[in-house]
Amino acid sequence: MHWLLVLSDRINGLVERSLFLFGFSMALVTGVQVFCRYVLNHSLFWSEEAGRMLLVWITFLGATAAYKRKAHVGIDLVVRRFPPAPRKAVELTVLGLSLLFFAVLVLYGVHFIRFIAGQKTAALGIPMGIPYAVIPLSGLIFLLHAASRILEMVRK
Amino acid sequence: MTAALLFGIMALLFALNTPIALAIGLGSLAALWIHGGFPLMMVIQRLYAGVDSFPLMAVPLFMIAGALMEAGGISRRVVSLAEALVGWLPGGLAAVSVVSAMFFAGISGSAAADTAAVGTILIPSMIRRGYDRGFAGAVQAAGGSIGVIIPPSIPMIIFGFLTGASIGKLFAAGLLPGLLMGASLIAVSTFLSIRHRYGTVEGFSPSRLVRRLWDAKWALGAPVLILGGILGGIFTATESAAVATLYALFVGLFVHRQLHWRDLPALFIQATLTSSLILFIIAAASIFSWFMAIEDIPAQLAQSLLSITTHPTALLILINVVLLAAGTFVETTAALILLVPVLLPLLPSLGIDLIQLGAIVVVNLAIGMLTPPLGICLIVSCSIAGCRLESVVHKIIPFLLILLVDLVLITFWSPLTLWIPRLLFD
Amino acid sequence: GATIKLGVVTKPGSAQNVCAEKFKELLEARSDYQVKIYHSASLGTETQILQQIQMNTVQMGVITAGPFDVFIPEVRVINYPFLFADAREVDQVLDGPAGQKLLKALEKARFKGLAFSENGFRHLTNNVRPVHTVDDVKGIKIRVMESVLHKELWRLLGANPTPMGWPIYTELQQGTIDAQENPLWVIWTYKLYEVQKYLSLTGHVYSAHIDVANLDWFNGLPAADQELIQRCMQEAALYQRQWNRDNEADFLSKLKAAGMQVNEHPDLATFRARVSDIRNLDIYAGSEVQAMLEAFLDAVRQIRGQ
Ligand code: NA
Ligand code: NA
Numbered sequence: 001m002h003w004l005l006v007l008s009d010r011i012n013g014l015v016e017r018s019l020f021l022f023g024f025s026m027a028l029v030t031g032v033q034v035f036c037r038y039v040l041n042h043s044l045f046w047s048e049e050a051g052r053m054l055l056v057w058i059t060f061l062g063a064t065a066a067y068k069r070k071a072h073v074g075i076d077l078v079v080r081r082f083p084p085a086p087r088k089a090v091e092l093t094v095l096g097l098s099l100l101f102f103a104v105l106v107l108y109g110v111h112f113i114r115f116i117a118g119q120k121t122a123a124l125g126i127p128m129g130i131p132y133a134v135i136p137l138s139g140l141i142f143l144l145h146a147a148s149r150i151l152e153m154v155r156k
Numbered sequence: 157m158t159a160a161l162l163f164g165i166m167a168l169l170f171a172l173n174t175p176i177a178l179a180i181g182l183g184s185l186a187a188l189w190i191h192g193g194f195p196l197m198m199v200i201q202r203l204y205a206g207v208d209s210f211p212l213m214a215v216p217l218f219m220i221a222g223a224l225m226e227a228g229g230i231s232r233r234v235v236s237l238a239e240a241l242v243g244w245l246p247g248g249l250a251a252v253s254v255v256s257a258m259f260f261a262g263i264s265g266s267a268a269a270d271t272a273a274v275g276t277i278l279i280p281s282m283i284r285r286g287y288d289r290g291f292a293g294a295v296q297a298a299g300g301s302i303g304v305i306i307p308p309s310i311p312m313i314i315f316g317f318l319t320g321a322s323i324g325k326l327f328a329a330g331l332l333p334g335l336l337m338g339a340s341l342i343a344v345s346t347f348l349s350i351r352h353r354y355g356t357v358e359g360f361s362p363s364r365l366v367r368r369l370w371d372a373k374w375a376l377g378a379p380v381l382i383l384g385g386i387l388g389g390i391f392t393a394t395e396s397a398a399v400a401t402l403y404a405l406f407v408g409l410f411v412h413r414q415l416h417w418r419d420l421p422a423l424f425i426q427a428t429l430t431s432s433l434i435l436f437i438i439a440a441a442s443i444f445s446w447f448m449a450i451e452d453i454p455a456q457l458a459q460s461l462l463s464i465t466t467h468p469t470a471l472l473i474l475i476n477v478v479l480l481a482a483g484t485f486v487e488t489t490a491a492l493i494l495l496v497p498v499l500l501p502l503l504p505s506l507g508i509d510l511i512q513l514g515a516i517v518v519v520n521l522a523i524g525m526l527t528p529p530l531g532i533c534l535i536v537s538c539s540i541a542g543c544r545l546e547s548v549v550h551k552i553i554p555f556l557l558i559l560l561v562d563l564v565l566i567t568f569w570s571p572l573t574l575w576i577p578r579l580l581f582d
Numbered sequence: 583g584a585t586i587k588l589g590v591v592t593k594p595g596s597a598q599n600v601c602a603e604k605f606k607e608l609l610e611a612r613s614d615y616q617v618k619i620y621h622s623a624s625l626g627t628e629t630q631i632l633q634q635i636q637m638n639t640v641q642m643g644v645i646t647a648g649p650f651d652v653f654i655p656e657v658r659v660i661n662y663p664f665l666f667a668d669a670r671e672v673d674q675v676l677d678g679p680a681g682q683k684l685l686k687a688l689e690k691a692r693f694k695g696l697a698f699s700e701n702g703f704r705h706l707t708n709n710v711r712p713v714h715t716v717d718d719v720k721g722i723k724i725r726v727m728e729s730v731l732h733k734e735l736w737r738l739l740g741a742n743p744t745p746m747g748w749p750i751y752t753e754l755q756q757g758t759i760d761a762q763e764n765p766l767w768v769i770w771t772y773k774l775y776e777v778q779k780y781l782s783l784t785g786h787v788y789s790a791h792i793d794v795a796n797l798d799w800f801n802g803l804p805a806a807d808q809e810l811i812q813r814c815m816q817e818a819a820l821y822q823r824q825w826n827r828d829n830e831a832d833f834l835s836k837l838k839a840a841g842m843q844v845n846e847h848p849d850l851a852t853f854r855a856r857v858s859d860i861r862n863l864d865i866y867a868g869s870e871v872q873a874m875l876e877a878f879l880d881a882v883r884q885i886r887g888q
Contacts, residue, residue, distance in 0.1 A: 016429075020421040023220055023428040026213065030398030034391050041721060043744035045733050051394075052208050058216055059207045059439055062432025063177070065425070071539065072175030072433060076546075079173040094174045101182050104199060112200040116633070119652040122728040123745060128652070135200055195637050205626050210747050313749060319593070322773050327752075392758060449624035450587070450639070497593075497622055 008148040011141055012068045015061050022061075026054040049123040053131040060138035068145050092153065099146050105139025159453050162187040162444075163485075170529050177436040179529075184443040191451075199443055206442030207435050210394055211266070211310050216431035217397030218269040221404050222276030223427040225378065228408020228415040233372040240365040243358045247349020249285055250295045251342045253278040257299030258338040261306035267488075267525050268434055269397070270303025271296060271536040276427075279540045287354060293541035294551035295345050297533035298559065299338070301522040304488070306334035311521060314492045315514045319500055322511070325577040329515040332576060333566050337519075340558045348554060374407045430539050434532060441530070445486065458498040468507045472567055475499060475506070476520060483524015488532070491521055508570065515573040519566055523559050526552050583614025588642040589631040593622045597767055598644040598791055600825055601699040604818035605644075605793070613810055617642075635796050636692055642795045644699060648729055650792060651865075653691040656684060656874040657792070658865055663735050664854050665878060666788045669827055671885055672700070676790065680881040684874060688792070694800040696812055697793045697819035701765040702826050703785035707778040707842070708761030709754070714782070714845055716740065716852040724761035725750050730865050735786065738857045754778060765789055766833040767826065775840040782845040784853065793819055 033047035066072055079090055113129040113136070121128055166183035174182070181199075188194050238252035245251050256274045275296040282292035304311045307327035316326050358364075369376075378400055391399065408415030461478065465471055482491045496517065503513060525533040528549055538545050566572055588606070590598040599621055606617035625631050625640065628649040634640040650657040659665070666672045675681060676698045685695030706713055710722050720740040726732035728745045736743035744759055753759050754777040762774065763786065769775060793815050800808060838844055860866070866875055 016425045017421070019428040020424040023216060023424040024420075027217055027220060027398045027401040030213065030217070030395055031402045034395045034399060037723070037742075037744060038390070041723070041742050043723070043742055045728075045743070045745055048210055048745055048747075049728065051213050052210060055209070055213050055216065055435070056204060056207050058428050059432050059435035062429050063436035066429050066433050066436075067175075069429070071429065072177065072436075076173040076544070078171045090172050094169075094172055094178075097169075097174070097182055098178050101178060101185060104185060104196060105203075108196045108200050112197045115197060115636075122652070122730070125730070132200070132204060135203060194639050197637060198634070198639055201626070201630055201633060205630055308752065313752065316749065316751065322751075322776065390758070392753065446625060449620060452618070497624070 002148075002151060004144070004148045004151055008068070008144050011144060012065060015065050015141065019058060019062055019065060022054045022058050026051055026058070029054070046123045049121060053121075056131055057134045060134045061141075064138050064141040064145060067142060088153065092150065095146055095150055095153075099143065102139045102142040102146060105142065106136045109133075109136030109139055158187055158191050158451060159448070161190060162447065176529055176535070177433075177440040180437065180444050181440040184440070184447055187447055188443075191447075194450075198446070202443040202446045203439045206439035210392075212435065212438070214266055214269045214394045214397040215272065215434060216428050217394065217401055218273040219276065219431040220424060220427040221378075221397060221400040222273045223423045224401060224404035224408055224415065225277060225375070227419060227423055228404055229412040233368070233375045237365075237368040237372040237375075239358060240361070240368045244356055244360045245346055245349075246356055247287075247345055247352070247354040248356065249278065249282050249287065250291075250345040250349055250354065253282065253292075253296050254299040254302075254338055254341045254345060257296065258302055258306060258334065261303045261334060266310050267301045267303035267522060268532045268536050271300025271533045272431070272540070275300060275537055275540045279537065283541065285355070288352070288551070289541045289543040290547035290551040291348070291352070293534070293537035293543060293548040294555060295341070296540075297526055297531070297537035297548065297552060298341050298555035300533045300536070301525050301559075302334050302337050302341075304518055304522050304525075305330045305337060307331065309518060311488055311492055311518045312514060315496060315517060319496060319510060319514070321514055325511045325580075326514045326518075328577040328580050329511050329573040330518065332572050333515055333519055333562065336565070336572065337559060337562050340562055341555055344554050344558045374411050377407075378403055430536075433539055434536060437530070437532075437535070441486065445491075455498065458501065461498075461502065462505070466505055468505065469568075471502065471506055472508070472516075475502070476516070476563065476567060479517060479520035480524060480527075483521045484527045485530055486524075488521045488525065491524070492517070509574060511577055512570055512573045516563075516567050519563055523556065523563065526556055526559070583616060585616040585618055586642055587618050587620065587640045588644070589620045589625045589634065589640045590644045591621075591623050591626075591628045591631065596771065597699070597701050597765070597822065597826055598646075601791065601793065601818050601822035602644045604821045605815050608814040608817055609811065612814065613807070615807075615811075632693075632794075635794060638796045638799050641799050642793075644791050644793050646701060647790045647792055648727060650688070651729075653693070654687055655865075655868055655871050656687045658731060658871060659875045659878045660684070660790050661731055661787050662866075662875060662878065663731075663786050663857050663860055664850070665882060666703075667886075669823075671882055672788055672790075673823070674885050675878060675881045678881060680877045683877055685792070687870075687874065688794060689797055692797045693792075694795040694797045695792055696795060696815040699791045699793055699819040699822040700826055701789035701791065702767065702830060703783075704763045704765055704787045704789055705769070705781060706761060706763045706784045706786070707769060707774060707781045709757070709777075709779050710760050712780045712782070712843060712845055713784075713848060715849045716856050719761075722761045723759050724763065725753065725759045726763070730863075732787075734860065734863055734865075735857060738860060739853065740856070750774075751777060763787075765826075766830050766837070770833040770836060775837050775842050779841075779843060780845070781837060781842045782848045784848055784850065786853065 029047050029050050033044050037043045079087055113132050116128045119128040162183055165186045166179055169179035169182055185199060188196060239248060242248045242251050253274060256278060257270055260270045260274050279292050279296050283289055307330050309330055312326040381403055461474060464474060482495055503510060525531050528534060528545060534548055538548050588602055590602050592598045602619050606619060609615050609617055625634060628645045631640060631643050632645060632649060635643050647657050647660045681698060688695040708722055711718055713719055716739055722741045723744055724736055724741045725746045726736055726743045733743045746753060750762055
């Protein structure tokens with residue numbers, strides 16, 4: 001197997017395991033938040049912010065995993081009626097355009113993190129760049145998956 | 157001009173089977189690029205801001221809770237109970253899916269979360285019982301749309317925030333419309349089930365009902381915990397979703413013992429992945445709605461509305477059409493933020509109460525959740541049913557038609573929305 | 583003329599919008615500029631609008647002081663608990679050298695600080711008991727903004743501060759939280775009196791807006807235009823502060839008429855005694871923040887003739 005495909009699979013394995021970790025943590029943190037408010041009458045201050053960060057990470061990493069599994073919903077009403085060759089051309093075009101979007105996530109994601117350098121989050125007080133880092137990171141993973149998909153299509 | 161281009165590019169991308177989130181993202185990117193005045197860093201800010209939200213956490217959490225309930229043997233018991241209750245109806249399970257969605261609507265403020273929470277349990281059950289996948293997805297999506305009508309409702313909270321309307325009154329205004337919509341969906345699903353010969357699962361037996369009720373006590377504990385928790389003010393919707401997840405874990409692992417620790421990763425991964433499909437669209441839609449706002453497209457729309465007519469009835473019809481169109485293409489929160497400021501100045505010309513306007517707006521947007529390309533309930537249903545969007549779209553039409561009849565009633569017969577708020581608050 | 587994009591997060595009729603709309607009215611009457619106001623969070627949260635001003639996607643904003651503190655920590659001193667006793671002290675400090683020093687500090691983050699408008703003093707409402715002394719807030723579950731200052735303030739006062747996004751009507755109605763704190767116009771406009779029984783005029787924190795522009799955009803304008811924009815915003819801010827204060831008496835009587843039990847003179851000395859340590863907190867620790875705080879405290883002492 002081509003190294004690109006191997007890498008794409010390996011990274012996706014890591015991403016999926018972290019989805020489990022993040023999803024579990026989100027439920028736990030939010031549950032603990034309720035417990036602390038009622039049983040201890042001492043509200044957690046960081047739990048909501050942590051939960052929202054986990055949500056953002058789940059959104060973007062989950063989107064890459066869904067992309068890997070080709071789970072993103074589209075409307076194939078038109079394309080389905082095409083003969084195989086033009087259909088493949090359309091598919092490659094869409095993949096190419098997607099590469100563009102993913103590249104924007106990487107380049108401008110890094111740019112944006114530099115732009116907000118020095119800012120800290122309100123509750124946890126960690127650098128704002130940490131939660132935002134998921135955008136360029138997922139952009140890279142998207143690029144990897146898209147590239148390996150193109151490779152597979154061209155080889156076929 | 158830029159607006160036309162934006163819509164044009166997106167329509168083309170949709171036609172080429174581009175994933176919805178990517179089509180919206182690419183379309184917005186192209187618009188920003190062609191407009192030229194904005195740094196592309198804006199894309200990153202909007203993508204993040206679109207999902208940096210506590211209420212949205214309820215989406216994956218309800219999705220996870222649903223997956224755990226399904227795997228932990230809760231759904232089987234709920235379904236058995238539901239069958240004992242309404243299984244004697246033709247297409248009883250479809251009726252159950254609507255009733256459960258109405259019940260969950262009393263827990264969830266989001267139609268997507270409602271569709272996910274109930275659909276994760278009932279869509280697979282319907283498919284297992286031989287229902288058409290598209291039909292199962294459609295009836296569940298339609299039922300789930302009631303999630304934002306029966307209180308609590310996130311769109312109503314946003315409407316209240318934007319207009320200063322009392323959120324308590326808005327919630328109360330949703331009660332009767334929610335019941336009406338539920339009843340009419342059951343009527344349609346039963347009618348269709350008779351035509352499709354979907355089974356009466358079993359005859360009605362009181363002793364069996366009691367037995368299944370007892371068997372389902374832990375399963376019923378979840379909605380009771382959630383509903384009681386929210387209505388009793390113990391926790392927020394998002395927190396209730398988390399508590400439901402932990403409860404489902406507890407029951408699945410230790411009470412029913414149908415769940416094993418080794419099953420958890422796959423269940424969590426599938427559920428978070430499914431919710432990320434929705435969340436990624438919401439993220440991308442927030443680039444789009446920001447661009448619309450900064451280009452002042454909503455205000456231009458308001459002007460063109462008033463230039464068409466100033467007659468109250470005609471305006472009401474027009475507003476419904478605009479809202480339905482918005483619901484078709486724009487994510488709900490974005491649609492509210494963009495359209496409510498446009499509609500508010502029209503209120504004196506409409507001659508209706510602000511609370512009723514709120515109900516009309518939210519019902520329209522709820523119907524918009526059932527129309528492609530951006531029909532969030534359809535997308536959720538579809539990904540659970542594992543079928544093509546278009547096969548559900550095909551089956552949603554009769555449900556859409558009856559909901560449009562309900563919408564006419566809600567728009568033109570004010571007691572439907574205003575009677576309960578006046579009873580409770582005045 | 584050129585169009586200036588101005589962002590506010592609140593809806594028309596709110597404190598920020600009054601300032602923004604007055605500015606628009608004044609500037610458009612005196613020049614060829616057009617001012618386009620984006621309101622009701624259509625552009626995003628206040629932090630995001632500030633970022634958009636930095637990117638020059640939006641040129642100006644009327645933004646509460648709180649969100650500035652991730653960009654310029656010195657801004658925290660405006661919210662220093664029990665700093666100002668009344669509106670007279672506010673005006674003298676903010677319109678005097680201390681306020682100017684703070685506006686100047688905004689330039690580090692490429693903002694041009696033009697003027698201060700206001701939400702006004704924040705007051706406590708709750709559903710548990712009437713609050714007169716600090717002991718009455720013990721254990722009360724109060725919603726606070728996601729801000730370290732507000733968290734620490736209410737911890738020191740003995741309450742249970744719970745961070746929560748806006749809106750909070752349902753949470754108050756359902757009893758998820760017992761209490762909240764906001765200026766009177768918020769309590770009135772968002773109908774919190776429907777779900778809150780007791781109001782105490784604690785005035786524990788003064789909430790200002792800072793009216794800002796993108797520094798590089800502003801500096802790139804002809805000098806006459808800069809001066810005009812500055813003057814229009816200052817006039818708008820003064821107009822808005824007066825508007826807010828005129829309304830406060832009105833809101834207070836409306837809140838009473840709506841059935842709220844109001845304590846107009848809570849024993850604030852007991853509150854102040856409990857929070858004397860607040861300046862030792864991390865958030866006020868930086869040397870620049872300390873210097874700014876000292877300037878503000880000095881200015882207040884001067885007014886009081888101490
Ligand atoms: Na609901
Ligand atoms: Na739609």
